[in-house]
Amino acid sequence: MNKIDLAIAIGGAAGQGIATPGDILARIFVRRGLHLNAYNAYQSIIRGGHIFLTLRTSEQVVHTYGDKLDVLIPLNQDTMNRHLKLMKSGSVVLFNSDKIHPGTAAKGVQLCPFSVKELAPKVRGDLVQNTVALAAVLRLIGVEFNTLKGILTLQFKRKSDAVVAENVGVARAGYDYAGEHFRPFPFTLPDTGKKLAFLEGNQALAMGGAAAGVRFYCAYPMSPATGVLHWMARHARQMGIMVRQVEDELAVINMAIGAAHTGCRAMCATSGGGFALMTEALGAASMMEIPVVCIDVQRAGPATGVPTKTEQGDLWQALGAGQGDYPRVIVAPTTITDCFKTVPELFNLADKFQCPGIILTDLLLSEGRSSVDPAELNFDVPIDRGEVIGLNGDVPPANGEYKRFALTKSGVSPRALPGAPGYVHVVATDEHDEDGTLLSDEFTNARRRQLSHEKRMRKMKGILPLIKSPRLFGPTKAKVTLLGWGSTEGVIREALEKLAEEEQIIANNLQIKWLVPLHTKAILAILSKSKKVIIVENNYSGQFGRYLRSESGFDADGHIRKYDGEPFMPHHIVQGVKKILSTKNQVKQYVPVHEITV
Amino acid sequence: MNKIDLAIAIGGAAGQGIATPGDILARIFVRRGLHLNAYNAYQSIIRGGHIFLTLRTSEQVVHTYGDKLDVLIPLNQDTMNRHLKLMKSGSVVLFNSDKIHPGTAAKGVQLCPFSVKELAPKVRGDLVQNTVALAAVLRLIGVEFNTLKGILTLQFKRKSDAVVAENVGVARAGYDYAGEHFRPFPFTLPDTGKKLAFLEGNQALAMGGAAAGVRFYCAYPMSPATGVLHWMARHARQMGIMVRQVEDELAVINMAIGAAHTGCRAMCATSGGGFALMTEALGAASMMEIPVVCIDVQRAGPATGVPTKTEQGDLWQALGAGQGDYPRVIVAPTTITDCFKTVPELFNLADKFQCPGIILTDLLLSEGRSSVDPAELNFDVPIDRGEVIGLNGDVPPANGEYKRFALTKSGVSPRALPGAPGYVHVVATDEHDEDGTLLSDEFTNARRRQLSHEKRMRKMKGILPLIKSPRLFGPTKAKVTLLGWGSTEGVIREALEKLAEEEQIIANNLQIKWLVPLHTKAILAILSKSKKVIIVENNYSGQFGRYLRSESGFDADGHIRKYDGEPFMPHHIVQGVKKILSTKNQVKQYVPVHEITV
Amino acid sequence: MSTPMEEITTRGQGPKGIGQNPLPKLTVKDFKSKVDPDWCPGCGDFGLLIALKQALVELELQPHQVMTVSGIGCSSNLPGYINANGMHTLHGRALAVATGAQMANHSLKIIAAGGDGDGFGIGGNHFVHTMRRNVDLTYIVMDNQIYGLTTGQISPTSIKGMTTKSTPFGSVENPINPIPLAIAAGATYVARGYTGQVKHLTALIKGAIQHRGFALIDAFSPCVTYNLDNTHDFFKQRTTKLEDMGHDPTNFQAAMEKAYMWGETIPIGLFWKREDLPSLDQSEPVLEEGGPMAHRPLGVSSETAQALIRELM
Amino acid sequence: MSTPMEEITTRGQGPKGIGQNPLPKLTVKDFKSKVDPDWCPGCGDFGLLIALKQALVELELQPHQVMTVSGIGCSSNLPGYINANGMHTLHGRALAVATGAQMANHSLKIIAAGGDGDGFGIGGNHFVHTMRRNVDLTYIVMDNQIYGLTTGQISPTSIKGMTTKSTPFGSVENPINPIPLAIAAGATYVARGYTGQVKHLTALIKGAIQHRGFALIDAFSPCVTYNLDNTHDFFKQRTTKLEDMGHDPTNFQAAMEKAYMWGETIPIGLFWKREDLPSLDQSEPVLEEGGPMAHRPLGVSSETAQALIRELM
């Protein structure tokens, strides 16, 4: 019996309460052990405008919100007008006929009007239609009413039994009405018996920080990174994390550095504009050899750009962050679960090599949601603080003899924390000698400067072997390799399936997570075996393609790029691959046009 | 008769008054039509420490301060100790034997002690030894005393005739003493009859701004860029330039943008750390399509680094400045004179394409000094403000119909200035439509966003043909091509001569000035004809080499890099080329060690 | 490049014609923009927008003579909602950009506007320095004591104890009081308004625009969506006009005293005004003659060029 | 990671032992650093350095219990000139870094120090916000009313008319007055010293370190090389001790009045002090128990982990 693959979309204006039914559906799915991927297309507006939430579920892992909709729930006329034309045969459109008129739908689309006036004459408020629609859709996918009843009861019992009764009543009415008037789907929503969890990328990053032992988190709000701050603030007391909202991003990164220097694991998150303000301090952290982790949740740029839309546009900003050359690690998690796992990995590297770590995610990952097997959220992670000395027991060297920046083979110098008796020392952003003496004024010395600079940069050699080198996914014998980085893993892997099924094109995927340092040799070894290589990335200028070439000279056969603010949909990549592989039109680059206006 | 090539060095502590004799020598040289190159190795210290000024002169153009010293004037023992060992046969060391002891010099070095006590018993103050030494050296190179007398008279007559008399007296004594006791050089300083001028790179940048019609200059002091502010402040009234020192670099760039938007040509200069703070705003200027010019005078990084030392370490910072992709021009002048010429060129491009222009110089160029033929300082430069409409006479479109960001083929939209009746408009850092309406909130639209983004990026295509493509210097048939960018042109070209004369290695030079956009095709065409290519740059990671490869895939045969804060000396490059070309040791990279401790 | 507008003005006055403008008299409608504000229904910013348009009308200013400059935030969307020149700049940078524009073209009437986070948070350094320089700007802060656009976190003016998404257990920080801060930093016109009192606010804005120097209007502008503490009701009950309290805005001590009043009565109106300090453009020697920098021709005379070169020989 | 020092302290007190320290009594010599200051002979900063060391000695603090945090400038070179932990950070960022360090390890006595440009210029926003938060720091500004390290340009405290390399025709800007600004921004200990009066300055620094909350000491520290207006002579003739003027530092009005005195007599001493406001670390719930964040073990208990995961199901 073949697996279900169900996509439900709820659309309306900001403030129409789309989140709640979305959450309820998500919970119902994961509690039945169904996988989930959800993406919310929204705008930088608090009331009004257009929001479009897509939830997709299946017994097997779902990488993206997919290409097709099975259920559309328009909460206003605007949504109906924007999306009805995209509904295909076999799909269902549920709407409140009191206010919304369908217009002409494609053949085979089941239009399911319901009248809130009739179903709930006595209940006031716009949110009623949400409850009715929610109940109706559950009926059509064969979810027993009690599931919904339980959730509504839990949700409203804080208020009063009357409110519970009212909502359950409304839901019941919608549920029954759908049963009598609408054709249900040819399946009932299965239950795999193995409960799953679901979370958004920003939660995953914050929880990853908690797992890593972050004790200091500070931030300045910036979409789409603010979710990390919100999680941290909510859990500050429970987790024993100091959480501060401060005056600007200059303060954020510098406070984090101050906290990190005392021995805390310190983290912060922002988006591209805030990251731009942090670049000088990242170089300073590396110069003072203080480990700190900074997250850039990319959004559509340049400048303020489109704050609620996604892009992979900050790679070169991260590569060029700050003046001069300095050691640092840059990593781009590839899935929401990977966000969780990456943070402790990066903290261990930052501590071991006493340098900043930068995480590049984007709105798609950070505000997207997906299901996860709870077992994957392992908080019991290895913790490596690197060479920290001066802890209780260590015998301090004769006073003043401690060399914080001793020239070592590895480039890593044993680190004492301020407060350790006998290890008093000064760190500086000016170039300095082994004992911290400035090499910028009286003791300027070209030779010593060279040695100090080389000592720091040597660290990069030590980092590479400690990070996983990328592995090819899919059949080795393939017509084309889709090369991506970070958040595009999901959509690329779904595109692989479609290419095989729909186009009989066998493709595989090489997804790069660790960007600096880069496993150039390993990557070239893999790509050299590929017939063709197409780079897929979510920006205008092919930032990763250019970076890879700068490291390796490698030149791809084709590029699929998107920079309109919306994430790739699987079919965009499928079309791109076809266009580029087809010998007829010699296109080297394909830019899909986003069909949905959100 | 063969040409002279004379290098004089004056060394001492900060505050010992090295600048004045340096200036006097420089003036004497250029007034005789002799070429000059001067470099001052100093420290981030106001009093004490070690300063070492080298002046080199010749009838032919001098590119660098060279490899050898003919005259050493140590003003304190420290300088004597640091530098005497580097003096070679035929050279002269002039010093005040009252305080300074020579130590052992190489054979053939003429030690010229003089006693200030004896020569000027009555005169007080440390500066006397400078005057004596200055007079003595002039005697040794056969400059008639009246030249010095005239200059001293001019310099001191503000104070009093007595002061004039005293100084001239002291000078006379030193001049005569040298005549009687020291062996003069086998030449008398020639006079070509064609007076030259001399200036420092920061002056050249400031004067270039004046020539371009800069009406607004603001800055926050930062070495080694502060010289531009000082020139601007001194000439503000004379030139009618508004000059402001403001609270930080965030204010600097944003004020410049505000001024530029009203129609002023606006410029600012800083170093890497200040530039880091400006990156977000550069993207904003490009998004609002406001032309502004920003200069980054690079110094040794990362972070505060070595404020008084040079480096080419900010290329990737400039390439990655700010979030997202946006059009801009990046240029690195190759000589001090080129600094002057580049500014008006860049302003015309910035105005034409309504985007920011970035100039990368470094301490070597900006604080170095060289002679220039006055004819080269042409202030009567072409001025192209681009498509500016709404000026007197233009008939405005029906109110509200003006589309500031009209989608055009060139990507350039006719620009009206605020204040023009009928052309009222709003510019925004949020993504926006042709008429400025935000595409980030209610009217979010993936398609429109894509069009606006593409419109801006289209500008880059229009810029390329307007900038000079690089030309090969030296013999086409060469054993090796030395590829450099920006400030290294001088030292590379002198290295070419040395390679030919001393090593019989025929080499040529390709020097890149315009970095973004890059004439990739032209560069590859040239390099493809080269037997071997060695990239020479003043940083650790080979920032230009990596950038060139990211644009072209080109991989050089060797790299000569220096990152100790001191500029390349010609012999460093000669040694590097030899090492890399020699088949014995298969080195791909050569890093010279700076012999002089300054 | 020659001047983009007829009325080149000499320094000292604003655009020719406050009160005596040859151009047609306008109404509030003339300042309506193409798009309607997308602020939440009931947002305080609507009141500010009306008051601003009204003030411009009463001062007989034309859209092309005015430029609004904002940062980023709900409030900073204002330039798109009024028919005048506008710059919608980066978060926190409005005053820096506005200073550059004002000094480069002092014939424009420049009104900087934005939120409390934009102005007092990330923009705090520009705020302090623009005030001490007494730049001839009108600066309107739509102070809702919250970060609205980012969906509700504390701002520098959020009251202690306030619970927001970033302070679910209540803020532990002392808020900034913009009025004493502005007086201490050197602002020469310091007022507080409430967007629920449009007429009063209009008068304050008019006074600010007419004032030669830096004028701050800290306008309570309730965020009906995210600030449930400082609501319209809250301010309706408490705001009291300084005029009615017999306050003398030239009395420093009184100004400071009133500035710290917070509780059952919260004063609104003009706290502090001094006219003895010249504005920055008035003090700038380069502006003594020649008109706005933006209108001056480019290019260097050959005499000047020769003089510059002579310095180098 | 376990604690790097024996005396884990509970919040509220500083490191165990102000006044009752088990460790050996130290002298000023013990705070001497390896390198000597490279300040110009006569630079005011020498006086500050002596006063600071003296204060630490008198408070019986050990080098390892203290951390200085500076930005960039001549004055900001201080951490290299004293035998204590130090962070010589970026220009303008000292207070941000110091806040992070203080909140992460409140058992360290953190002394932020730097110049007027570093603190009031580029660092102005951190200055204002660190004061309103009342972070438990001592902040010493070596105020020479000039940018020294960059060889002489105006600073935010340069007097109007001052000629410098960036203002050869005289500055046209009004200087900042840090004292009223600090009071208005919420600092709870606001003092002014003069490095020519080391004993007086020492007492101010001791008071600042003992004060629980943000303490500002604006110390006149003449730049003998680039500031020819505000010299040692200038201050010797003018500085007068507030103590001798019978000033009451708990009187707000008096504090403001004295703060604006400038001319023949320039008051130095403690202008303003309040002890009713808790410092930020005292208000921070997470610090109620468990000691400094920096000393706490890492890792999450499996119960907590389960609870977090349950939220997601």
Ligand SMILES: Cc1ncc(C[n+]2csc(CCOP(=O)(O)OP(=O)(O)O)c2C)c(N)n1
């Ligand atoms: C450098 C930077 N940091 C953060 C942001 C995100 N951001 C946008 S608006 C805003 C604050 C909004 O608050 P306020 O200025 O008070 O305006 P309001 O929305 O309340 O009117 C923030 C933090 C940004 N756009 N840029």
Ligand SMILES: Cc1ncc(C[n+]2csc(CCOP(=O)(O)OP(=O)(O)O)c2C)c(N)n1
């Ligand atoms: C981001 C940045 N901008 C500018 C500078 C250059 N800079 C170094 S110190 C300094 C100011 C020094 O003045 P102040 O802080 O008063 O210290 P002082 O030297 O007078 O003691 C400046 C502008 C820098 N290091 N970093």
Ligand code: SF4
């Ligand atoms: S969120 Fe608040 S500030 Fe923003 S528009 Fe809505 S009510 Fe106004």
Ligand code: SF4
């Ligand atoms: S320049 Fe001024 S501030 Fe700097 S050390 Fe010398 S005297 Fe002190």
Ligand SMILES: [Mg+2]
């Ligand atoms: Mg606000």
Ligand SMILES: [Mg+2]
């Ligand atoms: Mg100073």
